[in-house]
Amino acid sequence: MALYLGLSVSLQAAPFLVEGFADLDNLPGWVIVNNSTAGGATPEGWFQGTSVFAAQAGSPDSYAQANFENAGDPGDISSWLLTPVLTLKPQSVLRFWTIGEDVPGFPDRLEVRLSGSGASTNVGSTPFSAGDFATLLLSINPTLDDAGYPTVWTEYSYAFSALSSPLEGRIGFRYFVPDNTVNGSTIGLDSVWIVPEPASAILLSAGLGFFFALRARSKQQREESL
Template structure:
């Protein structure tokens, strides 16, 4: 019977999850910690830049210029060629299950001119080699995570802000990485048949955490087991909004809806319970024992 109780408890603890934000970039201003390199051939004067006020609206999160943009002038004036223009993030630690999300749209109210965007990863952190020898050079960014309009077809690139996501795989351990947006268009440029302009906004990288992992990262409780008062140490940067104690059947047997560092469980029967603490940053759950 005890084995069944503890098994049910573990299932309950591990079933819910939180998200830890590893990286956020809303491009409200152009990020000085990012690197841009235009490897287009023949190379033009244009590069990734802060968004401009236009009749096509502003960034995904609002703000007339709150996005980053790049266009066909990546290739030299009066020429056609291959656009390969890169915007590279600072180091972010990634592992399997992390979710990369961003929004993009064509920089106009039409998409008949073919455009393409790639999201690529370098998995060597500070040893990353940036592309430097022309349009075919990938540097260390050999891992293609997302390709928007991979076939470079007309009328495909979205004309409204559209979400794209990628769930990290093949990184079982936390690994220092860099992300790169690559504006990649063949037969592009001022006189090419392809390539107009694209915008990017609202990049986030999130890690899904089990509620027990969230708890261990933010709280500790003592003494455990206890016969009466359970003390709570809050190591997070957010106040406690709610504390619940539930039995193994999921029934709430004690609840405190204030910011406190103690909860008295003296009236509960001896046994195993779940303690759930909720904050603005997430909810954590751990096992407690009433003696």
């Protein structure tokens, strides 16, 4: 256990973000903004995972979900999930998993955007505005191809190596689908990691792996002693 604790202490010295969305109503620092056309059945925007998918990790509903009902019908969807304020460095790496529902004829799209304006949550006021989140990092299915969004959990990553100095701001996950009469179904987002450098991710994995190995060994020893 001493080795695990040592790893834990070293990891805590370097800030990072790990979010599995076990409880979307209690995410410290996260912000949800729904700029979609009003009148949808899910006006809150992103919401707790449902039985449409099983989560990439954790309990079946421990993921964030957005769908075509974020907007009225007809309407345009622009549903944002913003991270807490982060200090990103050239060595920082973002990793996350996403999935889309396999519904032919109703393609999905997810944008990952960056704001360097500190704690700002300004995403504009219309479905097509981005406010302070003007920098597009990734776009999954940018041209809304019918089979362009993954229908199994798929990992994506972005390295901030182009930064010349540390940047304080937020990352925004944007479910962005115009005209939900011909586009949009359902997507899920899970297992978001933001680490200050690749080495931190390796140490985190090693520390957690060692902890779970010790827990399994302790359980086995208790069972053998009965």
